[in-house]
Amino acid sequence: MTDEACIVCDATVALPADVELGEIVDCLTCGxxxxxxGIDPYALEEAPELEEDWGE
Amino acid sequence: MKVGVLHSRIRRDEKLLLNELRERxxxxxxxxxxxxxxxxxQAGDQFATLELVVDRCLSSSRSRYLTAWCERHDIPVxxxxxxxxxxxxxxxxxxxxxxxxxxxxxxxxxxxxDAALDIMDDLGYPCVLKPVVGSWGRLMARIExxxxxxxxxxxxxxxxxYEHKVFYLQEYIETEGEDLxxxxxxxxxxxxxxxxxDHWITNAARGAEVASIEVDSELETLVANxxxxxxxxxxxxxxxxxxxxxxxxxxxxxxxxNALNSVAPIxxxxxxxxxxxxxxxxxxxxxx
Ligand SMILES: Nc1ncnc2c1ncn2[C@@H]1O[C@H](COP(=O)(O)OP(=O)(O)O)[C@@H](O)[C@H]1O
Ligand SMILES: [Mg+2]
Ligand SMILES: [Zn+2]
Numbered sequence: 001m002t003d004e005a006c007i008v009c010d011a012t013v014a015l016p017a018d019v020e021l022g023e024i025v026d027c028l029t030c031g032x033x034x035x036x037x038g039i040d041p042y043a044l045e046e047a048p049e050l051e052e053d054w055g056e
Numbered sequence: 057m058k059v060g061v062l063h064s065r066i067r068r069d070e071k072l073l074l075n076e077l078r079e080r081x082x083x084x085x086x087x088x089x090x091x092x093x094x095x096x097x098q099a100g101d102q103f104a105t106l107e108l109v110v111d112r113c114l115s116s117s118r119s120r121y122l123t124a125w126c127e128r129h130d131i132p133v134x135x136x137x138x139x140x141x142x143x144x145x146x147x148x149x150x151x152x153x154x155x156x157x158x159x160x161x162x163x164x165x166x167x168x169x170d171a172a173l174d175i176m177d178d179l180g181y182p183c184v185l186k187p188v189v190g191s192w193g194r195l196m197a198r199i200e201x202x203x204x205x206x207x208x209x210x211x212x213x214x215x216x217x218y219e220h221k222v223f224y225l226q227e228y229i230e231t232e233g234e235d236l237x238x239x240x241x242x243x244x245x246x247x248x249x250x251x252x253x254d255h256w257i258t259n260a261a262r263g264a265e266v267a268s269i270e271v272d273s274e275l276e277t278l279v280a281n282x283x284x285x286x287x288x289x290x291x292x293x294x295x296x297x298x299x300x301x302x303x304x305x306x307x308x309x310x311x312x313x314n315a316l317n318s319v320a321p322i323x324x325x326x327x328x329x330x331x332x333x334x335x336x337x338x339x340x341x342x343x344x
Contacts, residue, residue: 018071018075020066020070020071020074020086021066021086021088022063022064022065022066022070022086022088023065023066023071024065024066024067035065047065048065051115052187052189052190052194052195052217053115053116053117053144053189053190054114054115054116054191054192055114055116055190055191055192055194055261055308055310056191056192056261056292056308056309056310056311056312
């Protein structure tokens with residue numbers, strides 16, 4: 001586990017040990033969906049809005 | 057094997073798959089489809105060395121184009137472009153199921169509000185209106201009355217993108233908030249689950265409760281037929297139970313298996329990777 005700062009509210013967001021580039025993590029403080037866009041060093045961005053053709 | 061995974065957002069499902077592939081020492085190339093472009097004429101060196109590409113795009117349009125692109129360049133890809141094109145569009149799925157004689161709810165397509173209203177009166181209320189492209193139970197409507205039908209169709213026709221002017225209408229199946237999901241590879245079930253909800257829409261992505269089910273021989277046969285009907289591969293088959301037996305309402309080509317894995321007696325990502333390995337063996341045998 002690594003702690004990073006939420007780019008929306010600056011609260012601490014816990015990244016799992018096996019975090020993947022492209023994975024989505026939720027900020028438990030402000031509810032933002034964050035996408036992991038960098039691993040070394042860690043980078044977070046606000047995840048893109050849901051598109052209509054997304055899904056299974 | 058040297059396997060490429062086409063992806064954008066990494067869901068829990070892709071993570072399970074990636075971890076399983078790496079645990080088995082496969083060389084995994086994550087290919088974020090947002091980071092690159094795809095030349096019509098050339099696949100490029102990186103793709104040329106891959107033994108298999110697994111399409112895990114979250115977006116069905118990307119999935120449709122990129123599977124076709126892989127096939128154009130003779131890159132082995134699962135699922136196939138045919139499967140993606142068939143499953144990404146509910147009209148095409150229904151046509152394929154009907155052609156194969158697979159039980160599916162009565163479904164009608166209309167292109168104008170008047171034609172849609174006529175058919176909804178005929179289906180009776182409630183009936184179901186679905187977007188032709190979409191997932192996770194989004195933008196589905198259970199239409200309770202003629203009044204509701206009129207206003208909903210007007211909204212869709214006025215506010216919607218052109219695809220929302222294709223009205224996909226279906227008889228409502230009384231399910232008491234339950235349906236079944238079977239995940240299968242090449243028509244052979246890996247595992248199945250029942251999804252239950254207080255809501256009539258029972259997608260796991262919407263929080264339905266899931267429980268493992270036994271896949272009986274009737275389901276096995278049905279799953280094999282569905283696989284053949286839509287083009288085959290790793291599929292998530294959605295069915296409802298009626299008094300007259302099962303009815304298939306959807307087939308998913310970029311199937312999420314995290315929920316199933318949490319209740320199934322078998323390790324689902326491991327079964328998926330077994331299948332990927334078997335495909336790789338076949339394609340290498342053919343090309344050598
Ligand atoms: N004809 C129908 N009658 C009753 N319930 C339905 C019908 N079609 C779909 N549903 C419910 O809605 C859910 C989502 O429908 P589905 O066709 O699988 O679309 P999606 O692509 O959004 O998953 C199903 O799992 C089922 O619970
Ligand atoms: Mg479904
Ligand atoms: Zn936050």
